[in-house]
Each structure stands twice: as structure tokens, then as C-alpha cells.
Amino acid sequence: MKQVLQSARTGDLELVEVPAPTPARGQVLVRNAFSLVSPGTEKLAMTFARKSLLAKARSRPDLTRQVIHKLRQEGPLSTYRTVMTRLESPQPLGYSSAGVVLETGEEVHGFRPGDRVACAGAGYANHAEFVVVPENLVAHVPDGVSLEDACFATLGAIAMQGVRVAEPTLGEICAVIGLGLIGQLTVQLARANGCRVLAIDIDPARVELARASGAEWALTVGDITPAWSQAHTGGYGVDFVLVTAAADTSAPLQLAAELSRLQGRVVMVGAMPIELDRRIFYEKVLSLRMSTSYGPGRYDRSYEESGLDYPLPYVRWTENRNLQSFLALVASGALKPGALPTPVVPFAEAAGTYHDLASGSSRSLAVVFRYDEKHDAPSRTLELGPRPPRAERTTLGVGFLGAGNYAKGILLPALESAKHIERLALVTATGASARRTAEKFHFTRCGTDATTMLGDPDVDLVFITTRHDTHARLASDTLRAGKAVWLEKPVGLHSDEVADVARAVEETNGFLAVGYNRRFSAHARAIKQTLTRRQGPVAIHYVVAAGTTPRGTWILDPREGGGRIIGEACHFVDLCTYFVGSPPVSVYARTLGHDPESDDSLVAMLGFADGSNATIEYLANTGPNLPKERIELSCDGRTSRCDNFRVTTFSDAKDLRTFNQDKGQATAIEEVIDALRNGRSSPFTLFEIVGVSEATFAMLESARTGREIRLDA
Numbered sequence: 001m002k003q004v005l006q007s008a009r010t011g012d013l014e015l016v017e018v019p020a021p022t023p024a025r026g027q028v029l030v031r032n033a034f035s036l037v038s039p040g041t042e043k044l045a046m047t048f049a050r051k052s053l054l055a056k057a058r059s060r061p062d063l064t065r066q067v068i069h070k071l072r073q074e075g076p077l078s079t080y081r082t083v084m085t086r087l088e089s090p091q092p093l094g095y096s097s098a099g100v101v102l103e104t105g106e107e108v109h110g111f112r113p114g115d116r117v118a119c120a121g122a123g124y125a126n127h128a129e130f131v132v133v134p135e136n137l138v139a140h141v142p143d144g145v146s147l148e149d150a151c152f153a154t155l156g157a158i159a160m161q162g163v164r165v166a167e168p169t170l171g172e173i174c175a176v177i178g179l180g181l182i183g184q185l186t187v188q189l190a191r192a193n194g195c196r197v198l199a200i201d202i203d204p205a206r207v208e209l210a211r212a213s214g215a216e217w218a219l220t221v222g223d224i225t226p227a228w229s230q231a232h233t234g235g236y237g238v239d240f241v242l243v244t245a246a247a248d249t250s251a252p253l254q255l256a257a258e259l260s261r262l263q264g265r266v267v268m269v270g271a272m273p274i275e276l277d278r279r280i281f282y283e284k285v286l287s288l289r290m291s292t293s294y295g296p297g298r299y300d301r302s303y304e305e306s307g308l309d310y311p312l313p314y315v316r317w318t319e320n321r322n323l324q325s326f327l328a329l330v331a332s333g334a335l336k337p338g339a340l341p342t343p344v345v346p347f348a349e350a351a352g353t354y355h356d357l358a359s360g361s362s363r364s365l366a367v368v369f370r371y372d373e374k375h376d377a378p379s380r381t382l383e384l385g386p387r388p389p390r391a392e393r394t395t396l397g398v399g400f401l402g403a404g405n406y407a408k409g410i411l412l413p414a415l416e417s418a419k420h421i422e423r424l425a426l427v428t429a430t431g432a433s434a435r436r437t438a439e440k441f442h443f444t445r446c447g448t449d450a451t452t453m454l455g456d457p458d459v460d461l462v463f464i465t466t467r468h469d470t471h472a473r474l475a476s477d478t479l480r481a482g483k484a485v486w487l488e489k490p491v492g493l494h495s496d497e498v499a500d501v502a503r504a505v506e507e508t509n510g511f512l513a514v515g516y517n518r519r520f521s522a523h524a525r526a527i528k529q530t531l532t533r534r535q536g537p538v539a540i541h542y543v544v545a546a547g548t549t550p551r552g553t554w555i556l557d558p559r560e561g562g563g564r565i566i567g568e569a570c571h572f573v574d575l576c577t578y579f580v581g582s583p584p585v586s587v588y589a590r591t592l593g594h595d596p597e598s599d600d601s602l603v604a605m606l607g608f609a610d611g612s613n614a615t616i617e618y619l620a621n622t623g624p625n626l627p628k629e630r631i632e633l634s635c636d637g638r639t640s641r642c643d644n645f646r647v648t649t650f651s652d653a654k655d656l657r658t659f660n661q662d663k664g665q666a667t668a669i670e671e672v673i674d675a676l677r678n679g680r681s682s683p684f685t686l687f688e689i690v691g692v693s694e695a696t697f698a699m700l701e702s703a704r705t706g707r708e709i710r711l712d713a
Contacts, residue, residue: 018431020378096154178245520664583691
């Protein structure tokens with residue numbers, strides 16, 4: 001399929017052939033008929049992307065601080081890879097479209113193939129021939145409403161939410177400042193709500209368009225005088241102002257304050273700096289209200305991605321219900337988006353259309369892309385280059401499932417340096433990422449459907465780096481398909497998932513390696529060397545400055561990510577297992593925070609069969625400058641200290657220092673491939689893999705029950 005993509009590094013745009021997406025749980029696959037280009041929002045993204053690296057850094061000091069912190073913690077190589085991975089990731093454009101449902105994922109109940117729908121959401125309702133969209137960001141298009149009009153629904157929902165935040169009453173006078181597409185729709189909505197509307201812009205043509213759309217008064221900024229207010233509001237001022245402009249200064253907000261009456265309402269819909277004149281807001285007792293995009297649910301992952309709706313009696317207007325309401329008003333004739341002058345162009349001309357918008361040669365309110373009506377099934381695989389016949393290959397055929405930031409920044413660069421392999425297939429959720437990542441790391445095929453890789457006879461080893469809830473199922477399926485598996489942690493989110501993976505290994509005599517890379521670090525191996533002839537038990541103190549819990553991330557979702565203890569702490573349990581030589585036999589743990597979504601700090605004591613003990617402190621609220629990981633290990637009168645896998649000191653040996661952080665990923669991949677090629681077993685025993693997972697589950701169980709958990713060997 002074709003999709004518009006932008007380079008985050010250079011801002012260049014192109015229309016690219018990519019694999020069509022596959023609907024996941026809770027998503028619908030839609031064939032786009034129309035999609036809407038909003039020049040204001042999308043031009044901002046284009047402008048930012050075209051800035052130099054220095055200009056980007058100046059405009060986003062928050063991201064610059066993150067980069068500096070990472071540089072101090074991990075060294076220049078890891079930081080460079082992370083930054084470049086983000087900049088080289090293709091950026092999809094578009095967030096408002098309409099089309100016909102082709103397929104539905106699991107747990108989708110409100111839609112079926114053939115339904116006409118409007119779609120919303122950046123990253124979902126893209127400018128592409130096919131899109132996958134979560135159910136809560138999809139709305140049925142009523143009979144009598146064209147799909148061309150329906151593609152305005154997202155922008156209409158933004159305008160509608162702004163009007164709702166203003167809480168208008170019948171007969172009030174309102175001003176709309178900024179008459180772009182959202183401003184024009186806002187004028188229509190305010191009129192439909194029984195308000196008298198003053199429309200304001202710097203562009204006379206847009207002022208006249210607003211007058212034609214129903215504004216009672218329409219003026220340019222320079223024509224606003226005290227005489228207007230005296231003549232039409234009795235000198236009191238307007239009841240509320242909707243600021244729908246996008247600006248580099250706060251001048252529209254200042255104008256809104258000047259136009260408002262005593263105790264008026266100012267609603268900010270557009271993007272601009274907030275630099276207020278306190279005097280005028282104070283003297284008029286004005287209220288400044290923020291309107292957040294399409295409405296309640298926006299930026300809430302549980303609503304948008306997981307499909308958890310807000311109860312209507314308590315949250316009357318969510319972003320989905322705003323979409324529905326806008327479409328219903330279009331069906332009734334109260335709103336007429338089709339009356340706005342928005343040219344309709346073939347999708348094949350998308351790149352040229354964006355160029356015209358960026359250069360200023362086109363000043364259209366918006367542009368609608370029209371897609372060809374195709375009846376072919378969407379292709380989810382794209383061939384990028386020839387592959388040698390299997391009979392002629394002497395290397396391992398490698399497939400890769402998932403291409404998130406960790407995979408692109410760490411694993412795939414390490415895999416690119418590996419010898420004796422053939423990179424055959426890369427599959428990830430979005431077609432754009434699949435193609436760009438496969439091209440960068442020289443895979444011969446890319447796609448969005450994991451089943452195509454499992455059925456590929458040329459693939460011998462599959463790397464699984466998808467979201468946590470898919471790990472166990474994909475690993476079991478891949479093993480039973482006769483392929484070796486590198487599985488990123490965690491192995492599973494529950495004991496039964498881990499057990500199924502173990503059964504798959506035993507049934508197939510399969511090869512399973514887990515992404516517990518720290519045991520392959522030069523620092524970990526140097527410490528292990530000091531323990532080769534130990535006589536007594538080992539005491540390990542492992543402190544992890546994990547940082548503040550990232551609110552809203554899928555990792556904290558119990559169903560999808562399992563939380564950071566299951567998803568990340570398994571790394572530290574495995575490293576302790578590596579040092580001691582066997583998994584823990586007992587676990588006792590306590591949480592430190594009251595709310596795991598804001599503080600998932602936990603302290604756990606692991607007991608081992610030989611009398612060794614490990615204390616793991618996983619801390620969310622440490623000082624910002626602490627190294628993320630510190631390990632102190634004592635045994636037989638000797639002590640080793642590892643500081644963030646960059647410096648390790650020994651009480652009786654020479655220190656080990658590495659310029660960059662060495663967490664062992666490259667060595668792990670090299671040794672797994674070497675073992676597989678030479679017929680050796682995995683570097684991880686199944687006993688260790690299961691034992692580490694069960695110890696991690698026991699940490700949460702012990703923290704919940706307050707008792708020590710004994711593990712069945």
C-alpha cells in the first residue's frame with residue numbers, strides 16, 4: 001500500500017510503498033476513501049522536522065536534558081544510537097480519515113466488515129491506503145453523510161470540544177479568533193448552538209468565508225474597535241471567546257481578554273505561548289480554559305488503545321462521542337463541512353500537495369486526499385531484495401519480530417555486526433517502520449503479519465521483541481514451527497505462559513535464548529571470574545535507580561506490559577542467578593510506594609540453595625544523578641563493585657573500565673548465533689529461564705501477601 005511518510009531528521013516527504021497493517025486486539029482495519037490534511041497542525045510538524053539539530057534542541061529543552069542525562073549515564077555510543085534511532089524513524093502524517101472496515105481484531109464488538117466509518121488519531125488515521133485504528137477512535141458514519149464529509153470528523157470533534165469547554169448558553173455572544181479549518185467549523189458549531197458569533201482573523205478572505213458560514217459579524221483584527229463592542233454588546237464585551245488560532249506569540253489571547261466582558265470565559269484551542277497580562281485577567285475576573293484536542297479520553301492509553309470507555313452518565317462527551325455528535329450534526333444539515341473550500345486531490349499527488357502547503361503557494365483551509373477504490377486484499381509483505389536459494393546458503397536465516405526503540409537502537413545494530421547469518425525477514429506492527437527498519441538493517445523482506453515468518457522455511461532463528469503480552473504465545477508458536485528463538489524479556493506475564501513456553505521447548509527439543517544480556521557483559525564476567533573457586537556463599541546488593549514511573553505507558557498495563565517488576569526486574573534476578581550459579585529458592589519482598597502507577601519501588605531478598613543471598617532494591621524515586629545500576633558482591637573476603645556497567649572495582653584485582661556502557665547485548669547475540677550454528681545448547685538452561693520468571697512473580701506475590709515465598713525447585 002502507499003503511505004505518506006516524513007523524515008524526522010530532514011523533514012523530507014515522500015509517498016512510499018509499505019506493507020499494509022494487521023489489526024491487533026481491539027483494532028479495526030479500514031480502507032481509506034478520504035483523508036483530511038489540516039495545514040495548521042501538520043505544517044507545525046513539518047516545520048519542526050525541517051529544523052537543524054541545534055534548532056530542534058533549542059525548541060525542545062526537555063528532550064535535550066534527557067539526552068544529556070543519558071550521555072552521562074551510558075556514554076556517547078548508546079546515546080548517539082538512541083537519538084539517531086528516533087530521528088531516523090519515519091513519521092506518519094495525518095489524523096483524520098474515513099473509509100470502509102475490512103477486518104476487525106479480537107474483542108472488537110461495535111464494527112464489522114463493510115461498515116462506513118470515520119477514524120481519528122495521530123499515528124492511526126494516517127494518510128495511507130489502509131489504516132488500523134483502535135475501536136474507541138472509530139465512529140459509524142450515518143446514512144446520508146458522504147465519506148468525504150465524514151473525513152472532517154476529527155477536526156470537527158476538536159472544534160466541538162472547544163465549544164463544550166466554553167459552556168455556551170442560548171443567545172450568548174461569542175468571538176472566534178483564528179479562522180482556519182477548526183475556526184470555521186467552530187463558527188458553524190456556535191451558530192448551531194444558538195449563539196451570535198463574531199469571527200476574527202488577519203486574512204480578509206477567511207473573514208468573508210466565516211460570514212458565509214453564519215457569523216453575524218466578521219472582521220479582520222485591524223477592524224476591531226471599541227465602537228463595535230459598544231454597538232453590539234452595550235459596551236460589556238462578548239460572553240466568551242474561542243481562540244482557535246495558531247501563533248508564535250500570545251497576541252490572540254490578549255485580544256480575547258480585551259474583547260471579553262467582566263467574568264467572561266476564554267477557551268484556548270489553538271497552539272501558542274501563554275504570556276498573559278495579569279492585570280486585564282485580574283480586573284475582569286476572566287477564566288482561562290484549556291480545550292484538549294478531541295475531548296475526554298485523549299492521551300489516555302486505557303481509553304484510546306485498551307478500549308476502556310468512560311461511563312456516559314459521568315462523562316457525557318468523550319472523544320468518540322464527540323466524533324459521533326459531529327457526524328450526527330452533519331447528517332441533520334446543521335453543519336456543512338463540504339461547503340468549505342477544500343480542494344480534493346488524488347492521493348497520488350500527496351507529496352506535491354504538501355510541498356505547496358509548506359512553500360505557501362497553497363493557502364487552502366484544508367486539502368482532502370481521495371483514494372482509488374481498490375478491491376484487492378491488502379498485502380502485508382513487501383520484498384526488498386533477492387535471497388539466495390536455501391540449498392546454496394551456509395548461514396543461519398534470521399527473522400525479526402518487533403522493531404521498537406530498543407530493538408532499533410541496540411539489538412539490530414548488534415545483529416548487523418554478527419557473522420554467518422542471512423537477515424531474511426523483519427515484521428513489526430506498522431508498515432512504515434517495517435520497511436524503513438528492514439532497509440536500514442538489510443533484510444530482504446518486511447511485513448506486518450507474524451504468521452508469514454513462522455511459515456518461512458528459510459528462517460532458522462527468530463528474534464521476538466514485541467510487547468510483553470505477546471512474548472509467550474509467539475515464542476511457543478515459533479518453537480513449535482521448528483525454529484530457534486531469541487526471546488526478549490519477560491518470558492511471560494503469568495506462570496502458565498512461562499510453563500507453555502517450557503513445554504514447547506521440551507516437546508520440540510528447541511533452542512531458546514532469553515534477552516538477559518547483562519550476564520554477557522565484560523563487567524559481569526569479570527565478577528564471575530572471581531567466584532570460580534569460591535568456598536562460601538555470596539552476598540549481593542543490587543541497587544537499581546529505575547527513575548520515575550512513566551505514566552501512561554503500556555508497560556504499566558497489567559494485561560499488556562505486566563508492570564516494571566515483571567518486565568524489567570527479571571534482568572536483575574537473572575544476573576544474580578548467573579553469579580550464584582542457580583535460581584533463587586525463596587523470595588521475600590516489600591513495596592515502598594502506595595500506588596504502583598506513581599511509585600513501583602520494591603525491595604526483595606532472594607535466597608539461594610547454597611546459602612547465598614541477594615538484595616535487589618528497585619527504586620523509582622531516587623536522585624536524578626545516581627547511576628542506574630550499582631552492584632556490590634562479597635564472598636570469601638573479597639568484594640567487587642560494578643557501577644552502571646562502566647566501571648568495576650575489585651578489592652584484590654585491577655579495575656575494569658569501559659568508555660561506553662557494556663551491558664553485553666552484542667556478545668549475547670554473537671554467542672547465541674555461534675551456539676546455534678555449531679549445534680550447541682542455548683547459553684540459558686530451561687531451569688534458569690523458568691526459575692528467574694517464577695522468582696519475579698514471587699516478588700509481587702510476597703509483596704502482596706507479606707510472606708516469604710518458597711519456590712519449587
